[in-house]
């Protein structure tokens with residue numbers, strides 16, 4: 001936490017705004033929108049998952065539909081597709097950003113169209129804060145007229161040619177879960193330039209209550225609005241976001257500098273235009289065995305590290321789902337490791353970690 005979170009939370013208590021509405025919620029929404037720029041609007045919700053759910057609903061995804069979804073991601077990118085009775089079709093990654101492969105995406109779209117099943121939406125993810133290939137992906141989306149839900153849950157503070165992640169999709173999603181670069185303990189936001197989407201999201205998230213004195217409902221609603229108490233945390237966190245991004249990028253640069261003499265260790269570099277918040281610092285090792293040796297050596301010293309995300313097409317829960325696969329994400333999962341990445345890591349921590357890695361590698 002920074003210094004101002006308690007101030008905003010106290011204000012919520014002092015003014016008795018302990019509800020899923022109030023000045024912190026609207027204040028947080030305008031803080032987010034102003035930060036992202038490009039005239040986007042924000043609706044604060046109870047989680048990123050809720051934002052994906054409402055986003056897909058508004059993009060018209062419904063029972064029996066197919067949605068193209070990046071396979072290399074956290075399950076929350078895909079789960080809401082199934083809440084709507086639709087089916088995720090998983091698309092593997094490319095090597096440059098570890099995100100959605102434009103080639104496979106186009107192959108998948110044309111094949112499904114030939115089968116008479118035009119995909120309803122594309123879920124593209126800026127994984128670990130690294131922007132996906134924005135131009136390529138959105139060109140394909142435009143060509144086939146399929147809307148994009150931009151999962152920017154891990155990428156607040158990242159940008160592509162000076163434009164912030166969270167401004168590219170027809171609808172974009174942020175998360176303020178406890179593990180993200182800034183947090184409200186739990187929370188999310190739906191972002192769009194289209195006011196119809198952000199207003200409709202607010203309506204759906206507050207039980208679809210019509211504008212009447214009594215409770216009138218013409219549609220099924222949800223209880224997905226962010227509370228005014230946690231929005232206070234969010235307002236304070238927005239003030240330290242840039243510091244957090246710098247701290248995370250510093251972690252990454254330290255690891256990279258220290259380990260650059262070991263050509264076996266591969267870092268994910270930024271392609272032209274990409275600026276990553278480096279939410280997590282990840283490495284690729286030569287093999288599963290080396291990955292595990294490093295992980296266990298760190299664990300021996302009570303230092304937690306974790307394999308990269310296991311691709312969705314390899315998850316038991318999605319084993320029946322169609323997938324367009326090139327082996328990239330499975331390889332990343334087997335050889336990759338997320339190193340300690342907290343914004344509060346100090347130089348001596350980072351030195352201890354790289355010391356252990358160097359011992360294993362020599």
Ligand SMILES: *Cc1c(COP(=O)(O)O)cnc(C)c1O
Pocket residue numbers: 046047048049050073074076077125151153154174175176177186187188
């Ligand atoms: C965290 C995360 C989400 C979900 O956000 P919650 O706020 O935890 O519901 C969605 N997608 C990705 C890629 C995430 O990392």
